[in-house]
Amino acid sequence: MIQIQKVSKVYQTKDRLVKGVDNVSLEIGKGGIFGIVGYSGAGKSSLLRCLNLLEKPTEGTILIDGINLTELKGKQLRQARLKIGMIFQHFYLISQKTVYENIAFALRAAKTPKQQIDDRVTELLEMVGLSEKRNVYPGQLSGGQKQRVAIARALANNPSVLLCDEATSALDPKTTLSILRLLKKINRELAITIVLITHEMHVVKEICDRMAIMQDGKVIEEGQVYDIFSNPVAELTKEFISSVVSFEVPDTILAQCTGTIVKLLFKGNVAGESVISETIQQFDVHGNFLHGSIEYIQEMPLGTFLMELQGREPDIERAISYMSTRHVHVEVINNGD
Numbered sequence: 001m002i003q004i005q006k007v008s009k010v011y012q013t014k015d016r017l018v019k020g021v022d023n024v025s026l027e028i029g030k031g032g033i034f035g036i037v038g039y040s041g042a043g044k045s046s047l048l049r050c051l052n053l054l055e056k057p058t059e060g061t062i063l064i065d066g067i068n069l070t071e072l073k074g075k076q077l078r079q080a081r082l083k084i085g086m087i088f089q090h091f092y093l094i095s096q097k098t099v100y101e102n103i104a105f106a107l108r109a110a111k112t113p114k115q116q117i118d119d120r121v122t123e124l125l126e127m128v129g130l131s132e133k134r135n136v137y138p139g140q141l142s143g144g145q146k147q148r149v150a151i152a153r154a155l156a157n158n159p160s161v162l163l164c165d166e167a168t169s170a171l172d173p174k175t176t177l178s179i180l181r182l183l184k185k186i187n188r189e190l191a192i193t194i195v196l197i198t199h200e201m202h203v204v205k206e207i208c209d210r211m212a213i214m215q216d217g218k219v220i221e222e223g224q225v226y227d228i229f230s231n232p233v234a235e236l237t238k239e240f241i242s243s244v245v246s247f248e249v250p251d252t253i254l255a256q257c258t259g260t261i262v263k264l265l266f267k268g269n270v271a272g273e274s275v276i277s278e279t280i281q282q283f284d285v286h287g288n289f290l291h292g293s294i295e296y297i298q299e300m301p302l303g304t305f306l307m308e309l310q311g312r313e314p315d316i317e318r319a320i321s322y323m324s325t326r327h328v329h330v331e332v333i334n335n336g337d
């Protein structure tokens, strides 16, 4: 488990102090994938770099599996850092070394016995699906392949934690997906805790189980990804969520609606469409779909529909309360006024 306790990071610039991280406390469970989301300048990188003491927190404590990293120095800190792998947006491979040598470099730095290095590099290349690229140079690889090498290097010394700093931001959508799947496989098969920072909600939706949203150095919302997607509280969180789950309907269409507009949220395995058709059959109301989608978050469906209900007001009210009893979250957006 990673415990971030009241951590702040203040930078001294030429003319002022900048608070990169402002009194953040978080607990990141062992074996999970935790996403930290925020716009540029929110403090994500500063916080991530505090986790392996690339940045020393100005205040607060970082504990990993009960060990207080902020108290360690010299050799002890170097040893603790070996258990924290890190990958970056721009890969940072050594261009003059082959794929093999880039990975072996991390093993030599950790004083791995010579005879074990070859086996370990072979195993790591297999894991990231790059066995045939063993002897090529980074310049001959695609972005996705470079990130796979960086992942193999980060895993070389069997870390318990992998930190990912915008690891897919330089990649196209298809390559992003393949890297996210690889991270998920590593998380499952090696039971490594992954902490990733990103400004892209679809990355979080794809692989994270918990998330935090940062703004101005602070964590403004935190929880299970599914709960945050289905019930975002902070305005900024709603803004981020809207890039994946959207209720945007053009004003021109809304202006033409004469009925009651309702937003319906179906969580988990509630069979949304059958609840809607039963409601329409049972009550004297008509329904028009204005918008609808089902997103899968951590393989759990989250259905969102925007509907216009037409009929007599008491019938509409009964229809809405019926849907609520069937575990549909109903919000009236506009009641035809």
Ligand SMILES: Nc1ncnc2c1ncn2[C@@H]1O[C@H](COP(=O)(O)OP(=O)(O)OP(=O)(O)O)[C@@H](O)[C@H]1O
Pocket (backbone or CB within 6 Å): 011, 012, 013, 018, 019, 020, 021, 038, 039, 040, 041, 042, 043, 044, 045, 046, 047
């Ligand atoms: N070395 C530094 N010296 C001075 N200020 C810094 C330094 N590093 C970060 N900051 C400031 O701290 C704040 C948080 O920056 P940080 O890079 O952590 O944000 P971020 O959310 O990771 O953004 P980005 O995605 O653009 O990197 C910003 O105001 C930034 O200007």
